[in-house]
């Protein structure tokens with residue numbers, strides 16, 4: 142029988158898909174590593190699995206233990222899935238700006254969610270950093286993965302994402318493009334690809350305009366999951382040959398185009414990474430093979446990126462460019 146014994150066996154081994162339409166007029170091959178095929182729907186399943194299994198090996202997480210992490214997004218889902226599979230309790234601490242759907246997903250997997258006010262300073266006792274520290278210290282058997290300092294975050298990509306891309310392209314990859322959030326993906330996969338190719342693979346980071354990785358001040362932007370206002374330990378800037386800044390508008394318009402043209406319903410950081418990959422492609426040759434990593438699916442963004450009114454409110458969409466009228470449909 143061709144069966145899997147546990148959902149966590151399905152983490153990784155995601156497909157590479159050729160981008161055919163958004164690449165029109167460009168010479169190189171552009172391939173997307175589609176991470177929404179992971180069981181929790183994002184690239185973060187990889188780090189969740191490795192962080193938990195390493196904590197088990199080192200005795201930090203024991204049977205009956207509790208995982209405490211300040212996260213509301215993809216890392217929370219990854220941790221919740223692996224925890225549910227292995228029988229750990231999960232407590233996630235989330236800021237109150239997080240949408241109810243995201244909290245519902247975490248609760249559906251059996252996680253407990255503590256919601257904290259966004260309006261207080263990080264060192265305030267009610268901030269979500271303070272609350273998660275307090276819970277981790279007071280719950281017996283609690284362990285905090287901390288994806289921003291945990292070296293198993295980049296290591297999971299060094300061990301899985303990087304080697305998969307190398308094998309899938311038969312060693313023909315010339316450029317690797319990925320967004321930078323914690324920096325785990327680009328640091329781990331980028332380092333592996335550089336090492337295995339003897340330095341031939343170029344590694345290019347994609348960053349929202351305003352974030353520190355591309356020289357910004359940390360000013361706000363709307364693309365989720367990427368960019369920072371601090372430099373986390375999990376990011377090694379030496380791995381990147383270049384970091385390309387991409388605006389919210391370009392990222393979101395490309396995200397919508399990926400759904401329509403490539404039938405890839407993906408998140409905003411995927412649009413951001415593809416914009417950067419196409420800029421790289423514009424100056425690369427016909428033998429070049431550019432791999433761009435797409436971190437998650439688009440269903441979590443239906444109310445924002447795929448909502449015309451939301452897009453228009455931010456000035457990303459003018460009514461006449463996108464809205465089909467009754468006359469067009471009839």
Ligand code: PMP
Pocket residue numbers: 185214215216320321322323324325326327365366367408410411436437
């Ligand atoms: N996109 C999304 C949607 C994410 O959740 C993340 C993870 N924060 C990233 C991109 C960036 O990945 P990394 O943290 O490995 O840099």
